[in-house]
Structure formats: structure tokens, C-alpha cells
Amino acid sequence: DAGVTQSPTHLIKTRGQQVTLRCSPKSGHDTVSWYQQALGQGPQFIFQYYEEEERQRGNFPDRFSGHQFPNYSSELNVNALLLGDSALYLCASHEGPVYEQYFGPGTRLTVT
Amino acid sequence: SQKIEQNSEALNIQEGKTATLTCNYTNYSPAYLQWYRQDPGRGPVFLLLIRENEKEKRKERLKVTFDTTLKQSLFHITASQPADSATYLCALESSNTGKLIFGQGTTLQVKP
Numbered sequence: 001d002a003g004v005t006q007s008p009t010h011l012i013k014t015r016g017q018q019v020t021l022r023c024s025p026k027s028g029h030d031t032v033s034w035y036q037q038a039l040g041q042g043p044q045f046i047f048q049y050y051e052e053e054e055r056q057r058g059n060f061p062d063r064f065s066g067h068q069f070p071n072y073s074s075e076l077n078v079n080a081l082l083l084g085d086s087a088l089y090l091c092a093s094h095e096g097p098v099y100e101q102y103f104g105p106g107t108r109l110t111v112t
Numbered sequence: 113s114q115k116i117e118q119n120s121e122a123l124n125i126q127e128g129k130t131a132t133l134t135c136n137y138t139n140y141s142p143a144y145l146q147w148y149r150q151d152p153g154r155g156p157v158f159l160l161l162i163r164e165n166e167k168e169k170r171k172e173r174l175k176v177t178f179d180t181t182l183k184q185s186l187f188h189i190t191a192s193q194p195a196d197s198a199t200y201l202c203a204l205e206s207s208n209t210g211k212l213i214f215g216q217g218t219t220l221q222v223k224p
Contacts, residue, residue: 004155031210042116042201042214043156056211090155094210100146101212103155 002027004104006091012110013081021076021107025093031055032074033101034066035090043090049074078109086111114139118202118215125192126223133187133218135202140213142204145178145185150199150217159200160187192222 005024013019025032031050035043045058049068068074072093078085088108092101116137125131135145144163148156162169162178162185169176175188189196199217 033210033212035212035214040216042203042216043212045211045213048210050210056209058211088153092155092212099144100158100161102158103148106153106155108153 006104023091029093116215122219
């Protein structure tokens with residue numbers, strides 16, 4: 001049973017560009033959350049998707065948007081990249097009532 | 113304002129000793145608290161969950177306590193091993209939303 005997968009593993013972009021990160025949840029999970037983790041910090045909640053809709057959102061600007069597909073996979077889009085967007089982006093999935101979340105390996109985004 | 117704080121300094125202990133990590137929070141009333149382990153460049157891995165009506169939870173060499181009066185959780189690793197070296201994150205779930213709020217993590221180094 002595959003766990004949470006994310007792609008790509010690493011990405012280098014230039015300031016002002018746009019990026020799309022992808023996530024496939026653990027089998028049987030219907031809810032996907034995205035987190036941003038800066039170096040030396042804990043993950044920060046970006047948003048959560050359930051039934052193809054954004055259900056919760058953290059304190060992130062509208063440049064951060066997402067999507068969930070019928071197969072529960074999800075994308076995170078970031079527009080007009082800033083140097084400060086450089087971080088590890090984590091996807092986590094869970095099912096039903098919220099207990100433990102299963103995290104993917106993350107995508108390391110570097111903005112130059 | 114709401115805060116979750118963990119020991120910011122790294123914890124260095126000798127193999128075989130008990131490691132104790134602290135998580136304090138303010139202005140939250142969490143239904144439960146979770147602990148995760150994170151290795152460098154990897155996603156967090158769920159370890160333990162403790163509910164507000166539970167004082168203590170154990171899993172093998174791990175023990176978590178939860179004091180809702182003190183607004184504190186303690187995470188213990190007994191008979192520590194070098195393989196336990198990692199960053200440990202505590203997380204609260206905000207108002208049954210599935211939105212996890214993480215502390216900044218404490219890095220544990222176990223020396224042989």
C-alpha cells in the first residue's frame with residue numbers, strides 16, 4: 001500500500017514565476033492538507049481539501065491556491081513566487097475524523 | 113495570541129538515558145495533541161496521539177503526558193538510542209477542523 005506521494009522532489013524557480021506541486025494521498029484517505037515548512041521551523045498549515053473543496057485555510061495569501069481531483073489527489077499552485085516562498089512543501093492525508101495525518105516526503109522549492 | 117512552544121535548543125543526551133521533551137501551549141483548548149518525528153529532508157511521521165481526557169499514553173519506549181491545566185505535554189523516550197536522533201514536533205488540532213498547528217520542534221541528539 002503506497003503512502004502519500006509527492007512530486008517533484010526538488011524544484012528551482014525564479015522570482016515571479018508560477019509553480020505547481022502534486023500530491024497523491026494514502027489509499028483510502030479522502031482529505032488532503034498542505035503545509036509549508038521553512039528551515040528550522042515547524043510545518044505551517046496552508047489549506048485543506050475535502051470532496052474537491054477547500055475546507056480550511058491558514059494565513060497564506062491568495063497567491064497560494066489548490067485543487068483536489070475526484071481521485072482525491074491534489075495540487076498546490078503558487079503564483080508570483082517570492083524568495084520567501086523557498087521551503088519544504090508537505091502534503092498530508094487522513095480519512096474521516098481527524099486523528100493522525102500521514103505526510104509525504106515533501107517537495108523542496110527553491111526560489112532564486 | 114495562540115502559541116505552541118517547544119524547547120528551542122537541541123537536546124543532547126547519552127545513549128540509554130531518558131529523553132524528555134516539552135510542549136507548552138497558550139490560548140488553545142485542544143481535543144487532542146499529537147507528537148511526530150521528523151528526520152532531515154523528510155516528512156513528519158506520526159508517533160502518538162493523546163486526548164484531553166487522557167493523562168498518559170505509552171507505546172513501546174515512548175510515553176506522552178497531557179496536562180490540560182498546565183497546558184503542557186511531555187514526551188519521553190526511555191532507553192534512548194542513537195537511532196532516536198531526530199526532530200520531534202508536537203501538534204494541536206484546531207477546533208475539530210483537521211488543521212494541525214505545529215510547534216517549532218526540538219532536535220534530539222543521542223550520543224553513543
